[in-house]
Amino acid sequence: xxxxxxxxxxxxxxxxxxxxxxxxxxxxxxxxxxxxxxxxxxxxxxxxxxxxxxxxxxxxxxxxxxxxxxxxxxxxxxxxxxxxxxxxxxxxxxxxxxxxxxxxxxxxxxxxxxxxxxxxxxxxxxxxxxxxxxxxxxxxxxxxxxxxxxxxxxxxxxxxxxxxxxxxxxxxxxxxxxxxxxxxxxxxxxxxxxxxxxxxxxxxxxxxxxxxxxxxxxxxxxxxxxxxxxxxxxxxxxxxxxxxxxxxxxxxxxxxxxxxxxxxxxxxxxxxxxxxxxxxxxxxxxxxxxxxxxxxxxxxxxxxxxxxxxxxxxxxxxxxxxxxxxxxxxxxxxxxxxxxxxxxxxxxxxxxxxxxxxxxxx
Numbered sequence: 521x522x523x524x525x526x527x528x529x530x531x532x533x534x535x536x537x538x539x540x541x542x543x544x545x546x547x548x549x550x551x552x553x554x555x556x557x558x559x560x561x562x563x564x565x566x567x568x569x570x571x572x573x574x575x576x577x578x579x580x581x582x583x584x585x586x587x588x589x590x591x592x593x594x595x596x597x598x599x600x601x602x603x604x605x606x607x608x609x610x611x612x613x614x615x616x617x618x619x620x621x622x623x624x625x626x627x628x629x630x631x632x633x634x635x636x637x638x639x640x641x642x643x644x645x646x647x648x649x650x651x652x653x654x655x656x657x658x659x660x661x662x663x664x665x666x667x668x669x670x671x672x673x674x675x676x677x678x679x680x681x682x683x684x685x686x687x688x689x690x691x692x693x694x695x696x697x698x699x700x701x702x703x704x705x706x707x708x709x710x711x712x713x714x715x716x717x718x719x720x721x722x723x724x725x726x727x728x729x730x731x732x733x734x735x736x737x738x739x740x741x742x743x744x745x746x747x748x749x750x751x752x753x754x755x756x757x758x759x760x761x762x763x764x765x766x767x768x769x770x771x772x773x774x775x776x777x778x779x780x781x782x783x784x785x786x787x788x789x790x791x792x793x794x795x796x797x798x799x800x801x802x803x804x805x806x807x808x809x810x811x812x813x814x815x816x817x818x819x820x821x822x823x824x825x826x827x828x829x830x831x832x833x834x835x836x837x838x839x840x841x842x843x844x845x846x847x848x849x850x851x852x853x854x855x856x857x858x859x860x861x862x863x864x865x866x867x868x869x870x871x872x873x874x875x876x877x878x879x880x881x882x
Contacts, residue, residue, distance in 0.1 A: 522788065522790055522791065524546065524547065524550055524553035524554070524789050524790035525788075527550065528543065528697075528706070529699065529703075531546075532697070532698055532706075533699070536698070537697060538696060538697050538698075539694060539696060539697075540683055540684045540695055540696070540697060540774065541681035541682060541683045541738070541739065542681070542697075543706075543789070544681035544794050545681045546789065547790055548679065548681075548793075553790045555789075555790050555793060556636065556640070556679075557636070558639065558790070570607060571611075571674060571675075571761065571820075571855055571861065572607065572608075572610040572611035572614065572674065573608070573610060574851050574854055574855060575848070575851035575852065575855060576614045577832050577833060577836070577851065577852065578611065578824070579610065579611045579612070579613065579614025579615040579617075579618070580614050580617070580618040580832060581824055581827045581828070581829050581832070582611065582615045582618075582672060582759065583616060583618030583620075584827065584828075585759065585827060585877070586601065586625075586672070587619040587622045587625050588877075589670055589877050590622075590625055590628070590670065591622075592875070592876070592877065593756065593757075595624060595628065596628065596667070596668045596755065597624075597627065597628035598628050598629070598630045599625075599628045599629055599630065599667070599668055599669070599670060599756075600630050600664055600665060600667055600668065600669035600670070601616075601630065601631050601669075601670050601672075602631075602632045602633075602634065602661065602664055602669055602670070602672070603632075603634065603671075603672045603673065604634040604661060604671065604673040604676045604743070604747075605634065605635070605673060605674070605675065605676035605679065606633045606635055606644055607640065607643075607644075607675075608640065608643040608644065608647055609643060609645070609647030609648050610647055611672070611674055612631070612644075612648060612655075613647045615672070616629070616648075616653065617650075629653070631648070631653050631654075631655040631656065632655060632656050632657075632665070633656070634657075634658055634659070634660065634661055635657055641657055644657075660746075661743060661746050661750075662746055668754050668755035668756045669754065669756040669758075670757055670758070670759075671747050671750075671751070671756070671758035671870075672758070672759055673758070673759070673760045674760075674761045675761065675762055676760065676762065677737070677740040677744075677760065677764075677798045678762050678763060678795040678797065679793070679794070680737065680739040680740045680743070681738075681739045682735045682737050682740075682774065682796045683695075683735070683736040683738055684733055684734070684735055684772070685715050685719065685733065685734045685735075685736065686731065686733050686734075687728045687729065687730050687731065687733075687734075687770075688710065688730060690714065691714045691715075691717065692714065692715045692717055692719075692720055692725075692734075693710040693713075693715055694710070694711040694715045695708055695709075695733065696708070696709050697709075697786065706786040708786075719736055720734055721734075721768045723768060724768055724770055732770040732771075733772045734768075734770055735774070735799065736802075737796075737798070737803070740798070740802070740803060741802055741805075741806035744803045744806040744807050745806045745807070745809060745810045747807075747870065748806070748808075748809075748811070748870050749810040749811070749812075751812055751870055752810060752811040752873075755872065756872075757870065757875065757877050758869065758870040758871075759867065759870075759877075760803075760868050760869075760870075761820060761865055761866070762798040762800075762865065762866065763798065763861075763865045764797040764798030764799060764800055764866065765797060765798075765799060765800065766800050766801065766817045767800075767801050768799060768801045768802070769799070773797035774794065774795075774796045775794070775795060775796070776788075776792040776793065776794055777792060777795070778791065798866075800816075800817045803868070804868065807870045811873070812871065812872065812873070813870075813872065813873045813874070813875070814868055814869070814870055815869040815870075815871065816868035816869060816880075817866035817867060817868045818866065818879075819858075819862055819863045819866060819867075820856070820865035820866060821855070821857060821858065821862025822862075823867040823879060824855060824856055825856060826878070826879035827878065827879060829852065829855070829856065830852070833848055833849065833851075833852040837849060
């Protein structure tokens with residue numbers, strides 16, 4: 521077993537079963553052995569591929585979006601450009617290359633990256649050196665400097681810890697991670713005490729049959745409130761891409777991925793990525809509680825097409841060398857078509873009340 525397995529086992533042995541959120545927190549973010557602390561999980565050689573790694577077009581569309589939004593804001597100088605969970609830095613490097621076509625935006629932008637992994641910070645530093653801008657790194661969004669902000673997040677919320685609640689015969693109980701009878705494997709168990717039923721959405725609380733699981737995205741909602749509050753109080757907009765569902769639902773979506781294959785969530789903490797589908801309804805409620813307006817969710821494919829990705833793909837194909845045309849077209853289809861990433865992945869924008877951004881306001 522791994523060192524992190526032993527650390528988690530010791531905590532459970534000392535204090536009893538831990539929440540799923542605590543398990544994810546340790547598996548992903550432990551200072552020494554956490555998944556995101558010790559490796560680069562992105563790309564074909566990693567554990568998964570995200571949209572920015574598929575094609576430069578994804579970041580370019582976001583860069584154009586940022587520039588248009590900045591113009592609609594009245595071109596504030598300076599403007600905070602913030603990415604939460606920036607991966608290798610590929611998205612922001614592509615976005616800035618497109619946005620910097622507007623020279624005034626180049627002069628006004630102040631780049632902030634919210635990243636806790638030292639290994640990924642080094643990757644981001646190298647990627648963004650080409651953009652001729654050195655970002656400021658911070659651990660949390662609340663550490664970003666004051667002022668109007670444009671915030672971008674791609675597959676950020678899905679990696680934040682969730683809590684799980686299971687409907688039992690006598691009410692709702694929290695799902696926990698404990699040890700099996702032999703004490704050498706992790707297993708799911710339920711809390712001895714009933715959970716606070718107000719944590720379950722009204723439309724699911726009484727209608728869910730025994731065995732149904734509700735995933736509470738508490739950590740994601742806390743971050744969303746912070747971002748929405750900044751946007752409302754200081755101006756700006758936030759744009760998020762993630763996979764998930766637009767309405768509250770019941771069902772377990774927690775999964776582990778290693779080398780592009782599904783793995784056992786409880787087997788190898790720290791060695792596989794852990795994610796859960798985003799419940800956009802929870803995020804939208806959190807943003808509105810902070811006074812923001814939420815636009816969407818809309819399917820990623822429709823969003824990118826309305827920003828002009830098909831036209832951009834055609835232009836790249838026109839100028840592509842022999843053999844690259846099919847590659848560009850395949851990347852476009854992977855990002856936009858319904859049977860690939862075009863529908864499962866969704867997009868929302870968080871804005872001050874009444875502030876329109878593309879493609880909702882064109």
